[in-house]
Amino acid sequence: MSVQKVLELIKEKNIEFVDFRFVDLAGRAHHITLPATEVDADTFVNGVAFDGSSITGFRGIEESDMVMMPDPESVYVDPFTAHATLIVMSNIYTPDGERYERDPRSIAHKAEEYLQAAGVGTDAFFAPESEFFIFDDVRYESTMNSSSFFVDSEEAAWNTNRKEEGGNLGFKVGVKGGYVPVAPVDSQQDIRSEMVRLMQESGLRVERHHHEVATAGQAEINFRFDTLTKTADNLMKYKYIVHNVARQYGKSATFMPKPIFGDNGSGMHVHMSIFNEGTPLFWEKGAYANLSEVALNYIGGILYHAPALIAITNPSTNSFKRLVPGYEAPVNLVYSKGNRSAAVRIPVAAVTPKGCRIEFRTPDSTANPYLAFAAMLMAGLDGIKRKINPAALGYGPYDKNIYELSDEEKKEIRSVPGTLDEALNALEADFEFLTEGNVFTKEFIENYVAVKRAEAKAVAIRVHPHEYGLYFDC
Template identity: 90%
Template structure:
């Protein structure tokens, strides 16, 4: 969309405000809103100034002036504001006109450019499957003398005896019993459908929605694949709509990987493939799961670099509460066709040559999507460049349920890091694949690790309520 088309859209839709947004290191959106009367062609040339020192992981106070440069291809009408508002996602620049190398969107763009100059292909496509919970109540605190959290959902398994409903209505979702039941067990059909409707109005091509495995409001909505940066933009749009529709219904949505104990968490399975023009490069009829050698090498790169990659695709302490065996968590660094216990799965049901792809099941939605998709692509391209054969390295294929194997059978299967600190250690030891072509910089990685180390430490030094049960009587 051209600048002129955006200005015409503002007039056509009676837009009163234009909301300029950027994405920080952690994947959270920030915004500055201008009256539409103050937005003209010059705005798209000069950008919108903001204070970078107030954004976690950006700049110091002595170099705080930064500029948001609007991307006219990212615009959509905000479905929630009382005053008609147009949302525009922006790239971040320094005052001297240089792309800011800590801007996650800049890194996503550089990854796409690196692919185009690599000789491998022209376009990488990504499709995230981002799961979430919808709760009725959430409360938490962490102080000097108190630490607790509480979440509740009217459909949760623990509420079979709840009286607050004025007579319990039953039909609760059992633990691990939430996969695609119909109403009245699935009580959230309408709220998900409203999310889908608004996503479609905002330009997403939604393919389906359903209740997920866990009790207490587990949900998934799938939207169609797109190019790397566009898919990351779409995921930001998706999360914004999910959060705000839930709020309109008097509920709260969270993409936290493991908000409740004892049931499945929320992942973000990421499908990806590479094309050369209109030619799919991951398909080869007769190969394992009809995969080409290039696709297998791409898998090899992801699995080889997975411990480091996970520091970016699963960048929270809570991520590793999900990545434990027994809850469909993809903790095994192997590949397989159709096997959900493997970190990399190759979908085989109703797949065409153009739909041939790999699914990295480990990530979750605490990841910054621009960084996560870029890192995945760089790991896969390194595998292609080095012709990493995943089978030769013992990464499979494993077409049996790995959780059913004996300890002896599993002893040579690598697992994901057990903690965020372990993943960050792996990233510090294995980052060169990310800095190829200047996509990520060493300075960016050092800064990222520092931010995440601080998060991990802030959790590690706090007293956990369960410790009282374990140790208070010592």
């Protein structure tokens, strides 16, 4: 959409305010709102100033002036505000007009530019499957003398004897019993449908929605693939709508990977493919899973760099509460067709040449989508550049349930890092593939690692409630 079209849309929709947004290092959106009467063509040329020193991981106070440069291709009408508001995603620039090297959205753009400069293809397509929980009650605290959390859901397995309903109505979702049951077991059909309706009104092409495996309100809504940066924009829109519809229903939605113990966590399985001028590059009929050599090399890059990659695709301490065997978590660094116990799965049901893709199942939604998608693309492109053969490196294919392999067989399979610190160690040891084409800079990686180390330390030094059960009577 051109700037002129955006200005016409403001008049056509009687827009009162324009909300300019950018995304921080952690993947959270921030915004500054201007009255529509103050927005004109010059706004899209000169941008909107903000204080970068107040954003974690950005700039110090001595160089805090930064500029949001609006992207007219990203606009949509906010479905929640009382006053008609237009949302515009922005890239971040320094006051002297340089693209800010720590801006996640700019890094995503640079990854797309590198794809074309490398001569591999013209477009990289991404489609995330971002799972989430919808809770009725969320409480937590972490102080000097107290540490606790509490979540609740009317459909949770632990509420089969709850009396607060005025007589328990039953039909609770059992542990690991939540995959696509009908109502009344699935009590959240209407809230998900409302989310979908608003997503469609906001420009997302939604393909389906359903209850997910875990008890206590786990859900999934799938939207159509798009190019890298556009998909990251779409995921930000998706999460914004999920969070706010839940709030309208008096509930709270979270994309936290492991908010409850003893059941499946929430992942963000990411489907990827590369096209060249409309021609799919991952398809070769008759080959293993109909995958071309380009696709296998891309998989090789993903799996070879996976320990470092996971520091960006699974960047929270909570991520590693999900990445444990036994809960459909893809901890095994192998590839397979149709096998959900592998880190990389190749969908094979009803797949056409244009639909041929790979699915990286390890990521979760604590990831900044701009950084995560860019890093995945850079890993895959490195695999193509170096012609990494995943089979030759022992990454598969494994077409049986890996969790049922013998201990001896499992020794041959690499696993994901066990903690955020281990993943950050891997990233420090293996980051050059990210800096090709100056997509990520060494300075960015160092700053990113420092921010994430601080998060890991903040968790590690705090007393955990379970430690009282283990050690209080020592």
